[in-house]
Amino acid sequence: MSSAEETAIRSRIHRQAASIIAAVAPFAIVFGAAAATAGLSVWETAGFSLFVFAGSAQFAAVEILGDGGSVGAAAIAGLLLNVRSLAFGVIMAPALAGAWWQRAWMSQLMIDESTAVGSAQSGRRWQRYGYLVTGIGVFVVWNATTVVGHLVFSGAEEVIHDLGLDAAGPAAFLALLWPRLAQRDQRLVAILGAAIAVILVPLAPPGVPILASMLAVLAAPLARRTPDDGERMSITELTSPAEDEVPDE
């Protein structure tokens, strides 16, 4: 790969990461505000963002505590939301190789956003780069804005709503998904995964729909076996992608 190509890939990843990092700030402000309302001190609130570092689980735990829920209920709800990290770990593990202490600190950055940007890249090197840039960026912004939210809090939720910032996340995820939709089996898995998740939203606790969506991959062999499929890829192509392959922008 030429250095011009490397620069192009690097700056594309930076642009993807920047939009996503900017989009988390309003939500950390709301988290800080919610934690303050639930009676947490600024230190406890900051501790959640530093050491738990998983947006939805932090929200759930603090909300349950604020409603007078038990310690057990708050912790279990948060952990259930994070079971999906286990699956993220399986996706990202090959790209996060290194000494045990490197894998140990990189694991703390494992959230929806870093896994989304990382897994959208081609080849381990760029998957790792996308994961780290997004993970570190979100970590810094999430923690800083959590404290701002706790100290300054009022009205954050209305501002997010009025500016349509809650549509920024889904748009970013769709953009990361987009290049995959060109392949038949990826498209089938995406449609099925989305359907499973939406159906489960009213039926299962938050976090479970995302986790269950991954069962959609089990249907992928159907897409491969269909006859007269001109764009079908061979098994070897799919299981050993070229490390330097650059997807279309």
Place this chain on the structure above:
Amino acid sequence: MSDAMIVLIVLASGTYALKAAGPLVLGDRALPSGLRYLVDLLPAALLAALTLVATVGDDRAVVLDARLVGLFVAGVALWRRAPFWLVVILASAATAVVRAGV
């Protein structure tokens, strides 16, 4: 110790165990090729689910609101090959405009 502190310690250690299990236990050990094929497809399911749940999910209900317009605009922008940042801004702007009009 406050309740919040206990939840913080339990949730932080449990969450870390879930996050680190893949990288620390599995490492970069090669998976069998059939399994590898399925793991390569996981991001498609994950990204599609994140997209839809963030668009129509509201706690434990499915709510169709202005975010759906934002997602549609994002889809059109992607189809027209708009850059990533523009896709995100257009989606937010479209959502905000719909809300201002309602």
